[in-house]
Amino acid sequence: xxxxxxxxxxxxxxxxxxxxxxxxxxxxxxxxxxxxxxxxxxxxxxxxxxxxxxxxxxxxxxxxxxxxxxxxxxxxxxxxxxxxxxxxxxxxxxxxxxxxxxxxxxxxxxxxx
Amino acid sequence: xxxxxxxxxxxxxxxxxxxxxxxxxxxxxxxxxxxxxxxxxxxxxxxxxxxxxxxxxxxxxxxxxxxxxxxxxxxxxxxxxxxxxxxxxxxxxxxxxxxxxxxxxxxxxxxx
Numbered sequence: 001x002x003x004x005x006x007x008x009x010x011x012x013x014x015x016x017x018x019x020x021x022x023x024x025x026x027x028x029x030x031x032x033x034x035x036x037x038x039x040x041x042x043x044x045x046x047x048x049x050x051x052x053x054x055x056x057x058x059x060x061x062x063x064x065x066x067x068x069x070x071x072x073x074x075x076x077x078x079x080x081x082x083x084x085x086x087x088x089x090x091x092x093x094x095x096x097x098x099x100x101x102x103x104x105x106x107x108x109x110x111x112x113x
Numbered sequence: 114x115x116x117x118x119x120x121x122x123x124x125x126x127x128x129x130x131x132x133x134x135x136x137x138x139x140x141x142x143x144x145x146x147x148x149x150x151x152x153x154x155x156x157x158x159x160x161x162x163x164x165x166x167x168x169x170x171x172x173x174x175x176x177x178x179x180x181x182x183x184x185x186x187x188x189x190x191x192x193x194x195x196x197x198x199x200x201x202x203x204x205x206x207x208x209x210x211x212x213x214x215x216x217x218x219x220x221x222x223x224x225x
Contacts, residue, residue, distance in 0.1 A: 004156075031211050040217060041217060042119075042202060042215045042216055042217040042218045043157070043202065043215040044215070045212055045213070045214075048211065048212065050211065058212065090156050090157070092156075094211065096211075098144075098145060098208070099145065099162065099164075101147065101159040101162070102159070102213060103158075103159075104156030104157050104158065105156050106154070106155055106156050107154075107155075107156055
């Protein structure tokens with residue numbers, strides 16, 4: 001398995017609170033991604049990073065911010081969580097190149113009450 | 114706008130049968146088409162991938178068929194086994210981009 005650790009694995013919090021999810025990799029891969037997975041929607045890209053301090057938005061970025069201060073860590077922050085952000089969040093990593101696969105972590109299940 | 118349309122949403126197959134999942138896309142700039150397999154409680158894992166310069170790619174019991182003119186591609190699982198029960202996602206990526214666009218997934222159940 002690719003060396004990806006997501007933390008926490010489960011979290012329950014209240015509407016309006018800030019939440020930060022962490023993705024840590026040991027593969028020294030350049031690219032890191034945050035997805036959310038919801039029934040009927042598949043996997044949707046929130047934000048991604050192509051290097052330290054280099055990030056860009058995905059298709060569902062509203063309400064989320066990210067930071068990458070080290071190659072190995074990619075943080076996803078919900079500044080003020082809403083119930084619509086209840087989801088399973090997956091981090092992925094990949095190396096550069098046209099056919100490099102994305103390797104996924106095992107996800108964080110986030111419930112916002 | 115859904116860029117990759119996947120069907121069916123769910124599929125039940127008997128052990129030993131053939132499972133077929135279909136995907137269609139509109140953007141002709143897509144040039145890389147992977148399939149991912151996901152078991153409950155786990156992240157998706159790459160199963161097999163294809164580029165549009167080939168019409169078919171086979172790895173063990175798994176085959177991707179690609180029809181460039183129809184902008185469709187499909188996953189065939191031969192001799193389906195209960196251990197194949199999982200959710201399958203097709204995806205697509207544009208040349209020069211690192212971003213994948215995923216279909217909505219197909220939940221496959223293989224009955225013993």
